[in-house]
Amino acid sequence: MTDSITRPWTLSFRDPADGSPRTLPAQVPGNVLGDLFRAGLIPDPYWGSNSVALRPYEFVDWEYRTTFAAPALQPRERLQVVFEGIDTVADVFINGTCIGHAENMVIAHRFDIDTALLKADDNELVVKIRSSANAARDYRVPPASVATCDYNTEGLFLRRPMHTYGWDIAPRLVGAGLWRPAYIEVVKPERWTDLYLTTTHATPMSSRLLLRWNFASDRPTLMGYEGRLTMECRGHKFERRFPIYFTSGGFSFELPKAHLWHPLGSGAQNLYNVQIELIHDGQVVDTRTWRTGVRTIELHRTEILDAERKGEFVFIVNGRKIFIKGSNWVPSNAIHGEAPERIRQNLELFVDLGCNMVRCWGGSVYEDDAFYDFCDEHGLLVWQDFMFACEVPPQDEAFLARVRQEAEAVVCRLRNHPSLAIWSGDNECDEIFFYPPFRRHPPSTNRETREVLPQVVFRFDPNRDYLPSSPYLSDAVHRLQDRTRAPEQHLWGFRDSWKDRFYKENQAVFASEMGYHGMTNVESIRRFIPEEELNDRHGPAWVCHASQPFGVLNGPYSYRNTLMENQSRNFWGYLAEDLEEFMKCSQIAQAEAMKYFVELFRARKWDKTGLIWWNVIDCWPQFSDAVVDYYYVRKLAYYYI
Secondary structure (H helix, E strand, C coil), X not given: CEEECCCCEEEEEECCCCCCEEEEEECCCXXXXXXXXXXXXXXXXXXXXXHHHCHHHHHXXXXXXXXXXXXXXXXXXXXXXXXXXXXXXXXXXXXXXXXXXEEECCCCEEEEECHHHCCCCCEEEEEEECCHHHHHHXXXXXXXXXXXXXXXXXXXXXXXXXXXXXXXXXXXXXXXXXXXXEEEEEECCCEEXXXXXXXXXXXXXXXXXXXXXEEECCCCCCCCEEEEEEEEECCEEEEEEEECCCXXXXXXXXXXXXXXXXXXXXXXXXXXXXXXXXXXXXXXXXXXXXXXXXXXXXXXXXXXXXXXXXXXXXXXXXXXXXXXXXXXXXCCCCCCCCCCCHHHHHHHHHHHCCCCEEEECCCCCCCCHHHXXXXXXXXXXXXXXXXXXXXXXXXXXXXXXXXXXXXXHHHHHHCCCCCEEEEECCECCHHHHHCCCHHHCCHHHCHHHHHXXXXXXXXXXXXXXXXXXXXXXXXXXXXXXXXXXXXXXXXXCCCCCCCCHHHHCCCCCEEEECCXXXXXXXXXXXXXXXXXXCXXXXXXXXXXXXXXXXXXXXXXXXXXXXHHHHHHHHHHCCCCCCHHHHHHHHHHHHHXXXXXXXXXXXXXXXXXXXXXXXXCECCCCCCECCCECCCCCECXXXXXX
């Protein structure tokens, strides 16, 4: 049983300008940047170059505070406080006593509450969050741990989204906060702790499933326990009682004439309501419910394209090859915890575009359960990266232990979703091993993706495929020093013109990134670029929304506006100076490019097995390759696709 914390929260900190103490109302779930803006203490981070001016807040420590009434407990029950998301390094206090420590933004944290600490009412809950920028200074970063850009280095040891330090699709906004729900939970002495239900064989006539369980009990013996599994879909009901002899166990069972789950465009998304009851001496002591789909998903792939450039990378669902028509998922909002309604709105665009797969890119967070529920309901296969992007992460034992803890939590939370098609170790980390000084080492040197993550997937989700990286560059590919020999590739190449032979002649069997810039609609630009800077395409505001941090006009991401101009110039033979004309020229060039990319893969179907293009929608107002801007204004390419 959960008890929401409904009393108001406050946020306290010292003003970075003068050190004076401040306290203001806090929104939970939320982000300190949202609270500061609502209180009028900072300008809109998305307007002009305002995000650059917020750097002093990166070095501030924060204190969230509220009170709660402790729920009444039955004998043998205990209490926990649960935070589904804390950004990031934090200590939690109840009535002045520290009860727990957190240092991972992307997983939930549970802390036991000693009832001796509690009062009848008005128990004080305090969360002290340390500056992420300062917390990162505690670590010595060795030369072999690198991020793509120097200003991402502080993200190497902290488990929080890399994009928050600045990325080519997101601003640098290093905030903090209780960004997902927080609540008090009553923990029963007898309860399911781990439930895994997976399909091992699926046909319309007969399917086979596997159930594995763990449960907790404080009884002196395990006599008198049994379980009951019920599954129901469209009038088809299955029930099975099973004996329990120990706190863990499982069994396989036949599900005759099952209603199968299919990806969008391949059949219906039939979902079974699953209920599993834990029974002791005839009394139900715990019940868990969820929805699942009966289906099998496999990835058939080869390590390398052979000398004739032949290889395999194809998804098989319910025994049939599926041609993948997907797009990449980036954060729904650059400031996590703010505007959660955008998640569903953004997913609806994927369905409207006819996508059958969404690739969750590894520079962000693992989305909440509602995201995967939507994908289950609408037939969107999920390619799930673990949260590493364009980096060689630390390889020391302490960090690997944190990664293992994170992966176990994420895999166990998401594995029962039928839409989840594949785990991928990271985004573009193998590629770093093709550049000095890492070129002398094979990609398998990365212990996160070659040891820790595959072990976790094998232990906790053994019926789902794991890909070490995207693109996965095997040691065999590395020995040739030829990334084009990988079956799955990210096709960025010569980006000034989609007519370049790089695209036409590519031999990739599957592309999981491929995109082209398109100018944001002018009515949207006016919502984030000041009037006096509208026509200065290389001025501070435009470069800031490119997205280049720190106000540096010639930084590593400032190229994006120049790239957008070059793409338009190469298509039309001239560069439009008028803003409206440039917008139209740029969007037509993007639309024609995206049309060509999609047709290139579909025309060679089964020689090429799918395209996950980049990307549907922006996470903040910017100039990018998305086909929908942050304000949900569609570019021309959206309609072409």
